């Protein structure tokens with residue numbers, strides 16, 4: 001099989017605390033990642049001339065900076081692969097929204113090309129490679145809902161009940177690096193456990209900072225809070241709220257102001273990418 005279309009799901013951070021900082025400036029986090037059954041779609045076609053090119057991609061992201069292209073080049077180099085790839089990215093996940101779109105796209109390319117190119121790298125090796133592309137990439141490589149520590153790479157798989165969420169993008173692009181450098185950010189959260197999270201402890205420390213910097217996010221938070229408890233994912237700008245049913249979410253979206261984008265999705269413990277990979281036949285050299 002020389003062409004493969006694979007999902008690249010979005011993630012939510014159900015809470016996000018910063019517990020400290022590493023010597024290199026990166027922040028130590030505690031967070032809970034779940035995947036959504038909503039995401040981008042990536043089509044990979046093998047080339048026999050070593051060339052890696054993106055024929056369709058995210059608007060405004062230059063080809064060389066695209067995390068899909070960077071992931072493919074990194075794998076090609078590390079695995080010493082003489083094949084190339086044509087990459088098509090169908091974007092659905094809003095960019096700069098805290099839904100991890102770029103990271104998920106990168107993980108899908110790493111796993112997809114590891115399969116198509118028959119590189120034979122293990123999941124552990126791919127997660128290490130992924131971390132070189134971004135702190136959020138390893139969870140998408142491993143593909144299981146997880147309690148995360150470190151910079152997000154120390155992952156303990158968890159199984160949570162599937163839940164419906166309404167997700168709102170308030171039309172604002174929040175640059176992650178800028179938020180991590182905000183002096184108002186709480187960086188000394190006492191460590192918590194999954195049990196204390198379930199007992200109601202846990203918030204997103206970026207939320208007050210993002211609300212202050214981006215009034216549109218604050219307005220959207222107030223709007224969504226009318227229906228259910230609204231929370232920021234990642235470093236924003238997207239907000240989510242847990243709802244009882246898909247239909248409840250669709251009713252909320254009927255009232256969504258025109259300038260915002262929203263969707264309803266279910267959380268899943270196993271990423272749609274993992275589920276798809278498990279159905280593929282083994283390829284032999």
Ligand SMILES: C[C@](O)(CO)[C@H](O)COP(=O)(O)OP(=O)(O)OC[C@H]1O[C@@H](n2ccc(N)nc2=O)[C@H](O)[C@@H]1O
Nearest residue numbers: 025026027103134135136137151152176177180234235
């Ligand atoms: C906010 C989260 O989305 C939560 O899942 C992630 O921590 C961010 O992960 P990401 O987008 O993959 O972030 P990266 O591309 O690795 O880092 C972007 C920038 O954010 C800052 N950064 C990121 C992660 C982290 N634990 N500490 C940081 O200080 C660094 O300045 C870095 O240069």
Ligand SMILES: Nc1ncnc2c1ncn2[C@@H]1O[C@H](COP(=O)(O)OP(=O)(O)OP(=O)(O)O)[C@@H](O)[C@H]1O
Nearest residue numbers: 066067095096097098099100101102105136176234
């Ligand atoms: N394939 C890609 N898809 C989206 N963004 C990409 C991609 N490749 C590179 N980028 C760059 O990454 C930036 C962040 O995009 P992304 O959608 O991953 O943000 P995010 O969801 O806030 O990420 P996170 O939750 O990991 O902080 C974009 O503004 C864009 O410049």
